[in-house]
C-alpha cells in the first residue's frame with residue numbers, strides 16, 4: 109500500500125495546463141482508455157472532495173481541501189466515482205483532458221470506439237453529494253454514457269430526485285439538456301454491481317442471481333443501507349478487486365459499541381473511508397448539539413476501524429468549520445486511537461496492489 113499526497117505547491121491546479129500534461133502522461137502510461145495510470149494492476153483511491161455539508165475555499169483549507177464529497181476508485185480497466193460534490197468538477201476536467209489526449213485532441217468524433225463510459229454511485233442525494241453534477245463536463249459529451257446508481261430514498265426515484273434539483277428555478281441546465289446518454293437507476297441494497305473488463309458497461313446483479321467468478325481486473329461493488337442519517341439513510345459502498353477491499357462510508361453516525369452492521373460489512377478491509385465530521389466535544393456540546401445529525405465523531409470512526417480490523421482508516425467528510433490547523437489536531441488525536449489513520453486530503457491517492 110502506498111500513499112502519495114501531492115504537496116500543494118507541486119500539485120497542479122485542476123483544469124490547468126499542468127493538469128493537462130499530467131493527464132497526458134498518465135494516459136500514455138496507462139493500458140486502457142479508462143482511468144489510465146502507471147501502476148499496472150493497482151487499485152487506486154483518489155480523493156477529489158473531502159468536505160462535508162458545504163464547500164470551504166480559502167487560505168485556511170488549502171492543505172486538506174475545501175471541496176465537498178467525491179472519491180474516485182479505479183484500476184487500469186475501470187473507474188467508479190463516488191458522489192458528486194464539488195470535488196467532481198476537477199475530476200471531470202481531468203477525465204476530459206485524458207479523453208482529449210487519447211482521441212486526437214478533440215471530443216468531436218462520434219466513433220463508437222471513442223465512447224466514454226462513466227459510472228457515478230451516489231450515497232444519497234443531499235446537496236453536498238450531488239451539487240456539482242451540472243458542472244461535470246463529461247456529462248455534456250454525446251460520446252459519454254453516464255451511469256448513475258444510488259438508493260431510492262423517501263420513496264423518490266433517483267432520477268426524479270436529481271432532475272428536481274436541476275429544475276429551471278434552481279439551475280440553468282435541465283438534466284435532459286446534458287448531451288450524454290444517461291442511465292439513472294435505483295439500486296436495492298441487495299444488488300451488486302459488476303464492472304468487467306470485457307464489457308465496460310456496469311452490470312447490476314440482483315440477489316437472486318449467482319455472482320460469476322471474479323477475474324483479477326473486475327471491480328465488484330456491494331452496498332449496505334445505513335439508517336443513521338436523516339431522513340432515509342445512505343448507502344455505504346464496498347469495492348472489491350483482486351483481493352483488495354475499499355469501503356466508502358460517508359454520512360453515517362455511530363452507535364454505542366460501534367455500528368455492528370458496518371463493522372461486519374467492512375471486516376478486514378484494506379481501506380475504510382469513514383465519516384468523522386465531529387470531535388467528541390462538538391458532538392456532545394449542549395449549546396450546539398450534533399447528536400442525531402447523522403455524522404460520526406473521530407472516536408466512532410476509530411472504533412469501527414478497530415473492531416472491523418481494517419488495515420487503514422481514512423477520516424472523511426470533514427466539518428467545514430475545521431480549518432487546516434484543527435484538522436491536524438483531529439488527525440493527531442485519531443492516531444492515539446487507531447494506528448494507521450489519516451485524514452483525507454484533496455488530491456491524495458492510495459495505491460493498493462502495487
Ligand SMILES: [Zn+2]
Pocket residue numbers: 160161177234236237359425
Ligand atoms: Zn454529506
Ligand SMILES: [Zn+2]
Pocket residue numbers: 232234337359
Ligand atoms: Zn447527508
